[in-house]
Amino acid sequence: MDDIILRAENICKSFGITKAVKNVSMSFRRGEIRGLIGENGSGKSTFCSMLCGIHTVDSGRFILDGEELKINSLVEANRKGISIIVQEMGTLPGLTVAENIFLGNEDRFIKCGIKNTAAMNQEADRLLEKYGFRHIRGNSMIDNYTFEDRKLVEIVRATYFDPKILVIDETTTALSQNGREELYKIMKRFREEGRTVIFISHDLSEVIEYTDTISVLRDGELIDTVDSDKVNEDDLKRLMVGRELKGRYYRTDYGEPVSDDVVLSVEGLTVPGEFEDVSFKLHKGEILGIGGLSDCGMHELGKAIFGASENRRDTVALADGTRINSICDAIKHNIAYTSKDRDNESVILNETIRNNICLPSLDKLAERGILRHKKLDRFAGKYADMIHVKMTGINQFVSSLSGGNKQKVVLARWLGRDFDIIVLDSPTRGIDVKVKADIYTLMYELKKKGKSIILISEEIQELMGMSDRILIMKDGIINGEILRSPDLSEEDFIAKMV
Amino acid sequence: MLSQTSLEHNEQKNEKGSVRNLLDRIHINAVLPMVGFIVILLVFAFLTDMRIVQPKSINLILSQVYVLMIAASGVFMVMTMGGLDFSQGSILGLSSIVISYLSFYNIILAIIAGIAVGAIIGAINGFFHVKFRIPSFIVTICTMFLFRGLNAYLTTNSPVAAHVSVTSYNVTWLKMLLTILVLLIIYLLFNYTRLGMVLKAIGAGETAAKYSGVRTDLTKFLVFTAAGAITGFAAFLNVIKVGSITATAGNQLETQILISLVLGGMPITGGSKVRFYNIIVGSLIFCILNNGLVMLALDTAMQQLIKGIIFVLVVALTIDRESIQVVK
Numbered sequence: 001m002d003d004i005i006l007r008a009e010n011i012c013k014s015f016g017i018t019k020a021v022k023n024v025s026m027s028f029r030r031g032e033i034r035g036l037i038g039e040n041g042s043g044k045s046t047f048c049s050m051l052c053g054i055h056t057v058d059s060g061r062f063i064l065d066g067e068e069l070k071i072n073s074l075v076e077a078n079r080k081g082i083s084i085i086v087q088e089m090g091t092l093p094g095l096t097v098a099e100n101i102f103l104g105n106e107d108r109f110i111k112c113g114i115k116n117t118a119a120m121n122q123e124a125d126r127l128l129e130k131y132g133f134r135h136i137r138g139n140s141m142i143d144n145y146t147f148e149d150r151k152l153v154e155i156v157r158a159t160y161f162d163p164k165i166l167v168i169d170e171t172t173t174a175l176s177q178n179g180r181e182e183l184y185k186i187m188k189r190f191r192e193e194g195r196t197v198i199f200i201s202h203d204l205s206e207v208i209e210y211t212d213t214i215s216v217l218r219d220g221e222l223i224d225t226v227d228s229d230k231v232n233e234d235d236l237k238r239l240m241v242g243r244e245l246k247g248r249y250y251r252t253d254y255g256e257p258v259s260d261d262v263v264l265s266v267e268g269l270t271v272p273g274e275f276e277d278v279s280f281k282l283h284k285g286e287i288l289g290i291g292g293l294s295d296c297g298m299h300e301l302g303k304a305i306f307g308a309s310e311n312r313r314d315t316v317a318l319a320d321g322t323r324i325n326s327i328c329d330a331i332k333h334n335i336a337y338t339s340k341d342r343d344n345e346s347v348i349l350n351e352t353i354r355n356n357i358c359l360p361s362l363d364k365l366a367e368r369g370i371l372r373h374k375k376l377d378r379f380a381g382k383y384a385d386m387i388h389v390k391m392t393g394i395n396q397f398v399s400s401l402s403g404g405n406k407q408k409v410v411l412a413r414w415l416g417r418d419f420d421i422i423v424l425d426s427p428t429r430g431i432d433v434k435v436k437a438d439i440y441t442l443m444y445e446l447k448k449k450g451k452s453i454i455l456i457s458e459e460i461q462e463l464m465g466m467s468d469r470i471l472i473m474k475d476g477i478i479n480g481e482i483l484r485s486p487d488l489s490e491e492d493f494i495a496k497m498v
Numbered sequence: 499m500l501s502q503t504s505l506e507h508n509e510q511k512n513e514k515g516s517v518r519n520l521l522d523r524i525h526i527n528a529v530l531p532m533v534g535f536i537v538i539l540l541v542f543a544f545l546t547d548m549r550i551v552q553p554k555s556i557n558l559i560l561s562q563v564y565v566l567m568i569a570a571s572g573v574f575m576v577m578t579m580g581g582l583d584f585s586q587g588s589i590l591g592l593s594s595i596v597i598s599y600l601s602f603y604n605i606i607l608a609i610i611a612g613i614a615v616g617a618i619i620g621a622i623n624g625f626f627h628v629k630f631r632i633p634s635f636i637v638t639i640c641t642m643f644l645f646r647g648l649n650a651y652l653t654t655n656s657p658v659a660a661h662v663s664v665t666s667y668n669v670t671w672l673k674m675l676l677t678i679l680v681l682l683i684i685y686l687l688f689n690y691t692r693l694g695m696v697l698k699a700i701g702a703g704e705t706a707a708k709y710s711g712v713r714t715d716l717t718k719f720l721v722f723t724a725a726g727a728i729t730g731f732a733a734f735l736n737v738i739k740v741g742s743i744t745a746t747a748g749n750q751l752e753t754q755i756l757i758s759l760v761l762g763g764m765p766i767t768g769g770s771k772v773r774f775y776n777i778i779v780g781s782l783i784f785c786i787l788n789n790g791l792v793m794l795a796l797d798t799a800m801q802q803l804i805k806g807i808i809f810v811l812v813v814a815l816t817i818d819r820e821s822i823q824v825v826k
Contacts, residue, residue, distance in 0.1 A: 308709060331711035339709065348703035348710075351770040359699055359710040362692045370690050397770075413710070 005030045005196055006051075006165060010060035013046055020046040022220040023060070028165070031194040033187055035207040035228065038217035038240055039432035040402040044200050047217070048167045051198075052084045053077040064164075075104040081164035085171045091142050091150045091157075098124035098138035101157045127160050132182065146295050148179055159186055166190060167198045172206060173429055176293045176458070177494070184210055202432055204233045216240055237433055249437035250465025251444045254486050258468050259284040261319070263452050264335075264421055266305065268314040274300035275476035282421065287443065287453045289467030292497050294458055297476040299340050302425040302456045306330045306337035331360060336414035336422040338407070340429060340456075346410040347398045354380040354394040357413045364417075383412040387442070404435030411442065422446070425456040440466060460493045472496040531763030531779045534812070538783055542790035550790055559785045560670070561739065564677045565590070567781040568732040570755045571684045572620075572725030574777050577759060578694075579718060580701040580768035581634035585623055586729045586755055588645035589616045590748030593733030595652050598660035598743050605664065612737075613730040619645060620726020624719035634722070642752065650745045659742035667738040676735065680728065685774050697721065701768030757809050758784040766813065 006028040013021040021043040028034055036044050049055045051062060053071035062069040064080060071077045074084070091100045098121045102109065109120045124138030133152050142150060151174045159166060168187070172180050187197050187210060201207050207214060208228050216223040216239040223239050264282040269275075275297030282288050290298045303309045305316050307326045316324040324330050330337070339345035347356050357380040358365060365375060380394045389408045391401065398409055407427065414422060424443075428436045443453055443466060457463050463470050470482045472493060480496040482488065542550045549555060569586050576583045593612040600608035619641060626637045652658065688694040699707040700714055708714045729751075736747070762780020765771050787808065791801040 306709075327708060328711055328713060337709065344703070344705050345709045346706060348699055348706045348770075350702040351699060355695055355699065355770065359695060359707070359712070362695060366692060369692075371692065371695070372690075 003030045004028070005065060007063040008047075008051075008060070009063065011047065011050060011057055011062070012059045013043075013050060013055060014058055020220050021050070024217070024220075024222045025060075026215055026222060026225060028196050028198070030196060031191050032213060033191055033197045033199055033211045035211035035214035036198055036200045036217065037202070037204065037207055037214060037236060039434055040404040040430075041219075042217040042240070042432075043220040044217055045169055046220075048084060048169055048198060048200065051077070051165075052082055052167060054084075078104065078161070078163065082167070083158040083161075083163035083165070084167040084169060085151075085154050085158045086169050090154050093143050095142055096121070096139055097128075097136055097142055097145070097153055100142050100153055101127065101138070101160065103157065105161075124156075127156050131156055131186075148175055148294050151175055152179060152182070155183060155186065159190075162193070163195070165196045165198065167200070169200045170202065170430055172201055172203060173458075174294075176295075177498075180206075202430065204236050204433075208233065208236070240432070241434055249433070249440050250462075251440070254484060258286045259450075263319050264305075264316065265319075266316050269301070269304055269316060270313040271297075271300055271304050271309050272311060272313075274309075275304075275473065278473075278478055280471060280478070282452050282454060284452055285447055285450045286469065287447055287455055287467045289463040289470035290454060290456045290473060291458070291460060291463045291470055291493060292473035292479075296473040296497070298456050298473045299425055301473070302337065302423045302454065303339075305423055305454065306335060308337070331417070334418065334420040336360075336417060336419035338410050338414070338422070338424050338427055340426040342403070342406055342410065342429075347406055349397070349399040351398060352395045353384060353389065353391055353398055353401075353409055356398055356409055357383055357394075357416055360413055360417050379416060380412075383416040384409070386415065387412045388438070404431045407431055407435065407439070411439070419451065421452045421454070423454045423456065426458065427455070428457075428459070428462065460490050463493070464488050464490075474498070530815075531761070531776065531783075534761065534763075535779050535783050535786075538786055538790075542786060542793070546790065546793045549793060550786070555789065555793070557670070559782075559789050560674070562788070563781050563785045564673045564735050565732045565739075566751070566754055566758060566785065567677055567777060568680050568735065569729040569751060570758050570781055571681060571777050572728035573752075573755045574759060574764070574772075574774075575684070575688075575693075575697055575721050576634070576725050577764060577766070578697040578701050578768045578772045579721060580704070581627070581718070581722075582756070583623065583638045583722070583725055584635060584752040584756075585619060585638040585641040585645065585726070587748040587751035588642050588649060589619050589726055589729045590733050590736055590751050591649040591743065591745075592619070592645050592652075593730040594736050594740075594743045594747050595649060595658050597733055597737045598658045601661040601664050601737070605667075609731070609734050612733045613727050616730020616733065617723050617727035620723040620729075621719070623726065624722030627722065628715045628719050638752075649747065653743065653745040653747075657742040657744040660737050662741075664738045665741055673735055673738075676731075680731065681778070684777075688774050698768070698770045698772060701772070702770050754784060757805070760809065761787075761812055 004027045008024060008026050011021055011024045012019070024043070024047060036048070038044050046055065050057050053073050053076050056072070064082070069080065071080060077083070092103065095103070101124050102120060106115060106120070109116045109123075121138040128134065128136050128138065131152075133149075133156070136145060136149055136153060142153065145153070151171060155171070168183070172183065175183065187199065190197050191212075199207065199211055208231065211228045213225055214228050214231065214236065215225040216236065218240060226235075261284040262281045263284050266281075267279050269278045278301060280288070290301065292298050300309060304312050305324070307316070307324050307330045318324065318333055322333060324333065324335065343349055348359075354376060358376045361379070362371070365371060365379060377394065384391065384394055387408050389412060390405050398406060401409065427439055431439070443455070446453060455463065455467055468484050471478050472480045472482065474497055482492060539551075569590065573583050573586060593615045596615050597608045597612040600611050623634070623638050623641055626632055627634045696707070696712050696717060699710065699712055700717065704714055737743070740747070758780035759776055760766060760780070761783045762776035762778070763773065764776035764780065787805065791804060796804070
């Protein structure tokens, strides 16, 4: 009994009419890395945010070290030795790295009401050095760093004070291979020091490899807790979904020829500071993968193809020579784009599903400039249903949907637009297996219909599984091309990426 | 503090979202301004022994509502995009001066020139807001001072009087007709063309709107221009009512518009919950409140105080917390 550090007893939480967590009880041992898995909306994040004081518990209690845990904020949780690294951006812009790291704990640098900034920066640099993130400096603004570096800063913030319990909520998707290795090292160190890690991830192979035990949640209920070395991915999928899933969800065809018709040609495309002199041709019915490390310029490339980059040079052109120079050009000529930054660029959160789906197609929906509401309703309903968006109705706000369903709304709006070419940037980022499978199926169907897809992804498996051809980018240039084949291995890719 | 982490934001959005959805379903937010309108009417009817619902008072209230309602309908579009416009008072003043000058030549020319002056000031607002990425409330506060200065200069020696014949246009049916016409046009544009959806989309999420093919910069520029032009038109109704323009013409109009729209239930951040009736209900509530307080013979300081309290209460009750960026 003594090595139990944390016990959750009958934890419940509702948001309005949705029961997010139902009666969950489980125990965590000292020195244990516990995986927490489940589909989107299964209650993983909610459970952890209650543990960390971000949400209050409706009923039930947490017992930490034999004492009931009573906290109302993240700062209090930190003081009790519980810490979290969150899924989305958790650093605050406009502050320095050091200020972000010691946010809420500035007291230790304050003497007689005066903050000793130099000491704070020094301490931050010492910590960053210790973690091996030498390229990040404590006194520079957080805004100067990439998404990934900011994540590393968050890791430091969450772990420097050696909490008893560390929650890692879906962080690895934001990290490159190097960043992940660092995180795994920290997890292992925690285990050796007798601390507990709760690790949330959608990447099942990662969960199996790096955890000791795995708890599976489904619809807010705890389904089972299993030992990581006794299960495989299929077992976990079955537990998560509650029924048998097909073992693989990528497409299985190989060697089918791709049409020679070029639909889009990119010539010498350059965005200074991001990527340089990128040229390629996209064919009809082709899935063209673009892979690389997260800062290799491929995400910006996706934007540039869609005409969304400022100060872009040289050309993106359709088969008939039409230049694509702005987002409006792109949409007018049936090019669609889904962003990696889904919440800011792909959907309008504080707007209804209906308006989100209709917005890009308004010019087509208007009859002599007049919009009919019934027609919009029918249009939105049709495409939301086509792709099975889980919703209470088309007037539900997008902000209340889970990540996977938001992505479905994004796809629905572009399906409604009837694109010929779509640029999908990290389409399955932070999305559970079921919706992932749906998206892969949809991509394959679109390909069959002769639509061309550019798939930008940090997941090598996904690129290998779905693409006809893969361009690998490194430091802003194309560093190699790989053709579809069943014999590819991750090593082929990694060699070209780093 | 740490509690600002975005995880919490997301989750709170969900939490609030579901409660809001529930509210939306029973349309509490939608009927609240209407209820407010009726309550205020009843309260003042009671306090003034029904004097406020006499034809004479109603006439007085209506005569004050035209300019406000027309000018508010332009700002309504700006605010739907999440912007603010404080320059309306000075636009009204300058357009009124121009109309008065030109009323000696040709009244149609005068009206067109008034609209043009408004449109030019609106275009200046839009240009600086879009081109230099300055928040709209800062740009419009600048133009407010700039043109108020110009107005004061033009009226230094004496008020600018319009030709006497303009007062012959000061008849209820004409003013009502013109107001209804402007509102009808904006109603149709807002609800039955792309305009409404595009403006709401910009208000709710500008980046995503841009990525959906909305020409955000052009739209913003045009809407600021249109808002100026509409107030320029309202200046005509102002001129035929007052006959001569002093340095204080249009003073406080911008705050009156802002208060009216918010009283009418308009979310101050714009976005998807904006409704057209916000303009009408809001301006009516504002004018009833104004006249009611005068009829109660309260001194002006007390009137200001009461208006301020009501404004704060309404904002606190109706503000759309989930779409406000946390700026502390």
